[in-house]
Amino acid sequence: MLIFDHVHFYYKKGQPVIQNMSFTIESGQFVAIVGANGCGKSTIAKLINGLLLPKEGHVKFNDLDTSSPIELHKIHKQIGFVFQNPEDQFITTSVIDEIIFGLENISVPREEMRSRLDHALRAVQMEDYLHSMPHELSGGQKQRVAIAAIVAMRPQIIIFDEATSMLDPQGRRQVLSIMQELHRQGMTIIHITHHMEDVLSAERILLIHQGRLEFDGDPLVFFETMPVTDYQLELPFGVRLYQMLQQKTPFLADWKEMISSQWSIN
Numbered sequence: 056m057l058i059f060d061h062v063h064f065y066y067k068k069g070q071p072v073i074q075n076m077s078f079t080i081e082s083g084q085f086v087a088i089v090g091a092n093g094c095g096k097s098t099i100a101k102l103i104n105g106l107l108l109p110k111e112g113h114v115k116f117n118d119l120d121t122s123s124p125i126e127l128h129k130i131h132k133q134i135g136f137v138f139q140n141p142e143d144q145f146i147t148t149s150v151i152d153e154i155i156f157g158l159e160n161i162s163v164p165r166e167e168m169r170s171r172l173d174h175a176l177r178a179v180q181m182e183d184y185l186h187s188m189p190h191e192l193s194g195g196q197k198q199r200v201a202i203a204a205i206v207a208m209r210p211q212i213i214i215f216d217e218a219t220s221m222l223d224p225q226g227r228r229q230v231l232s233i234m235q236e237l238h239r240q241g242m243t244i245i246h247i248t249h250h251m252e253d254v255l256s257a258e259r260i261l262l263i264h265q266g267r268l269e270f271d272g273d274p275l276v277f278f279e280t281m282p283v284t285d286y287q288l289e290l291p292f293g294v295r296l297y298q299m300l301q302q303k304t305p306f307l308a309d310w311k312e313m314i315s316s317q318w319s320i321n
């Protein structure tokens with residue numbers, strides 16, 4: 056369980072970035088975090104994994120508090136991060152080294168590495184690319200290797216910070232379906248995104264507006280009740296179509312009435 060408890064944060068004093076933010080994410084949830092550019096989404100992600108610490112309030116993972124250095128060390132192992140730019144993800148020069156590097160960092164025993172490596176590459180369908188070099192891979196494939204490196208470390212939460220935004224539609228679909236599969240296996244997924252089509256697969260949406268939590272709930276309720284364009288977001292195609300059809304329904308009813316009255320014998 057991840058808890059934001061009345062969190063305040065600023066980079067420069069007097070310019071608040073996160074204001075009085077409280078929410079709880081249960082273990083195993085699939086949550087999308089949305090909001091306009093600069094509203095504070097990446098800052099929230101960095102507060103979750105303790106890269107940034109709250110100026111007031113607490114960020115807790117289970118019973119661990121990010122503001123305690125000893126507890127933060129334990130939290131780090133439980134939270135994986137996938138970033139926006141697949142080019143930036145690679146530290147080493149091959150797929151296998153990339154995954155082994157991460158495992159060495161968290162002191163996984165040698166004999167356990169192979170099974171973790173195989174499992175992680177299978178999870179992202181990149182098992183045929185064990186010895187490939189990063190520059191040989193497409194953006195989507197690079198992103199899948201970055202995910203594998205994290206899956207191999209077996210975190211409880213993976214945060215995807217705009218991780219689909221630089222991918223082509225096929226790469227995006229593949230990464231999305233990996234997220235769904237990891238969620239199905241019980242992992243907590245936090246997906247920060249601008250793509251409103253993507254958030255329909257989440258169980259819950261958090262809308263951030265100027266550093267405050269503006270909406271917290273079901274995606275369908277979100278699109279029904281919130282003026283999303285006011286927050287520089289777009290309605291997904293399916294929702295736009297549904298709303299258009301709904302608007303037509305009264306007309307449709309009138310039209311049917313008109314026809315039946317025309318045809319009535321009296």
Ligand SMILES: Nc1ncnc2c1ncn2[C@@H]1O[C@H](COP(=O)(O)OP(=O)(O)O)[C@@H](O)[C@H]1O
Nearest residue numbers: 066067072090091092093094095096097098099
């Ligand atoms: N390292 C930083 N130093 C100072 N200001 C920052 C820094 N990182 C982000 N900001 C500012 O904090 C606000 C929130 O940024 P961010 O969390 O990156 O938003 P988002 O990810 O939603 O686009 C923005 O106004 C941004 O300019």
Ligand SMILES: [Mg+2]
Nearest residue numbers: 096097098217
């Ligand atoms: Mg960001």
